[in-house]
Amino acid sequence: MKLELRGITKRFGALVANDDINLTIEEGEIHALLGENGAGKSTLMNVLYGLYRAEEGEILLDDVAQHFAGPGDAMNAGIGMVHQHFMLIPVFTVAENVMLGHEQTRVGGTLDLAAARTRVREISDRFGFDVDPDALVENLPVGVQQRVEIIKALSRDAKVLVFDEPTAVLTPQETDELMNIMRQLKAAGTSIVFITHKLREVREVADRITVIRLGKVVGTASPTASNEELATLMVGRAVDLTVDKAPATPGAPALVVTNLTVIDPLGQILVNDVSFDVKVGEILAIAGVQGNGQTELTEALMGLQPRVTGDIALDGKSLRGHSVRQVLDAGVGFVPEDRTRDGLVGGFTIAENLMLDRSNKLPFVKRFNLQLAFLADFARTKVKEFDVRSQGIETPVGRLSGGNQQKVVLARELSRDLRLFVAAQPTRGLDVGSIEFVHERIVATRDAGTPVIVISTELDEVAALADRIMVMYRGRIVGIVPGDTPRSVLGLMMAGETPAEGAAA
């Protein structure tokens, strides 16, 4: 089915979220919608899905104008949506989730689960999804949950599928599998709109690319365009995707971790006998697929894990078994992987968040009293230095974009006297411009002589930042390799294979 959007304009008060957008998606085409966070991609798709009503413009399916009053109309017309945050009921089975909303019933109003099961199997087999109709959704990995969403859309005969940032929650393997699924769907004649801000994925799978910036279509590109060209279109200025960094000049080992093991409350071993060190003036990247113990390792370093054995020594002093407060006071800076959950208090102002982990002593506190004047000066300086875009230091952090939120976290952590800097997934969910900024800051921290640990599931990021790369798999270290190790080798290591040539670096 051919989908056409003509002159779509959507305003929120004074803000124009979509400004006269024209877009045509041919039948059996993967059309990527590329843009930074807040560019208006999701708004446009919500207009298409009937969730918002556009002030101007029209939607055409096979050249017939459509008027959607809600998602129900859009679904009936053959538009399906795979949301970034899954719209599934965790305690229902796959089949129950798929039938939800248009349940078929037999005599007496009993649910026809068998029919739903058959439907799920049929679609699952056709595309090789390998989804069990009777599995509870909450027990499924994220990637499979996403397939359930796709099945749900397909079971309603969707001819146009919209994927809203589908890879944000996926591991690299799951991302690859999703790409394959998209290609299969395309081969079956489904039109696909693929919303993303990740350049690599776009180039891999898209047939055509439309770039949106500040609510306007700023250009179209073919998948053969280079990353730099696409990024420049997206951000509106030339972007340097490679990180400028001089070769590391590592000094003495600062952080020495020996035989570290982390056990969770259920007795599962999450980090298994891990030993490594980080030297002054180097960046150690910890790579690995999400869920292989990296998170728990950083939590153990920070004193956030209750059951830890082995030893963690920073500058010769042991940190194991110390409280978070003591670890912070020992000079460890920490960027947690989920900034809205662990890094920031959303209802607090920028200024308050900048003193969040320094609420115990001078200069922010004097005899139990907050030093608000000092805090205001400090916040103004930091907001300027870290280029946090906001309406002022009294803005609640929850209202900022992801990039600006992360800048607040960085500003807070990097403004302390650091002996070690730990950044977990520092650029997850950020736009290209912010990623550039965060990477520059991390390298600058290294160059100032601070040992840095970067935990990342993105190979691009690992490759751009690392002086040495440590790969983790199922709680163990697969190997520690030099920063210029080829991606293919890293990929194998992330799947648990020990590299053939010299593991030590």
Added chain:
Amino acid sequence: MSAAQQPTPTPAASPEPAESSRWHNVFREITTGNAIISVLAVVLALLVGAVMIAFTNPNVQESAGYFFSRPGDMLSAVWDAVSGAYSALFQGSVYNFRRPSFADGIKPLTETLTYATPLIAAGLGVALGFRVGLFNIGGRGQMLIAATLGGWVAFALELPAGIHMIAALVAGVLGGALWGGLVGLLKARTGAHEVITTIMLNYVAFYLVSFLLRDGFLKTPGSNNPKSPASKETAVFFDLLGPNYNLHFGFILVIGATVFTWWLLSRSNLGFKFRAVGENPNAAKVAGISVQRMYVYAMLFSGGLVGLAGINQVLGTTTSGFGAGIDSGIGFDAITVALLGRSKPWGVFAAGILFGAFKAGSFSMQAAEGVPIDIVLVVQSLIVLFIAAPPLVRAIFRLPAPGAPRRRPLPNVTQEVAAK
């Protein structure tokens, strides 16, 4: 990457935290939302109250029988009933115009403030808990323990005036703080939910005090009444405006408590940590704040403030000895006061005075107009209901939702007007 060697990663995002944070957000919106919602909730509750006054009024009922022949009768009956009731409420709580002198006329206002005193103190305690994400329903138990300890000091010890009062005051506040702190300790150490433990400790305190009044150290010698001896004159709060008015020193203490709570929450580092824990305990933990310790401290302060309400009862309101009902429901009304005050100290202060006015005015409303006191209770309950349903209030008054893009007056509207 070889597909055969696929690791099975644990799902990165389990649905559970999202659920709990949604509940968390609702809790936060209800406890610390917009002040405008509070004001509108009161207005709405009074409107609904007016409808009920009209319905229960015999004149209105009678005139409704011939509404279609003479509708004016019923409308004027409604007007008389509602305006009569609310003006009686006003005259009973603020200023009585029927009294000859100002000194007499203003007496209702001093009554309002007297009733408001314990409500504000206990409301501050509950509000403090709300700000740390704790739901302290244990006001009753904390007040009873405070009254017990403070009351015992007040009737059993022989101390010089002034010092005696301070000793009783300190004993009461400490009693409330300990009873509250126990809840914090249980939560911090064992994870026991404070709603359950505070409710249970209410019973423990009630039966403990009942026992002490019958057979323990609170028993009045030579009396079978479960009532304590009267507080000694040396310990009782002095009157602020002379013997003609009931307003006592407790009101000054409560003003002090409001200032203190304001300072604690918005100017002290402990309050900063309190608020951080209340808004996002995960981030607080990662920032090196001991969440457990904050729960204990918060419940100590919360219980202490509620304890101030308890001691206010035995040293100010009921100095002639107390029974097991000395809390008179203030521990629960305090929840309403804290909600209406949006958990902000001065908001609680204002809400406490409003509820004090309801209490003072409801008696004269019943006496003068025959409107049952229950109407006032209904109005109070409706206030809570409306506060707990902010979207409802917003819908009725067409307010924008929080976080929604602010609507400016649309320019095309003015253009249309200009064209006409």
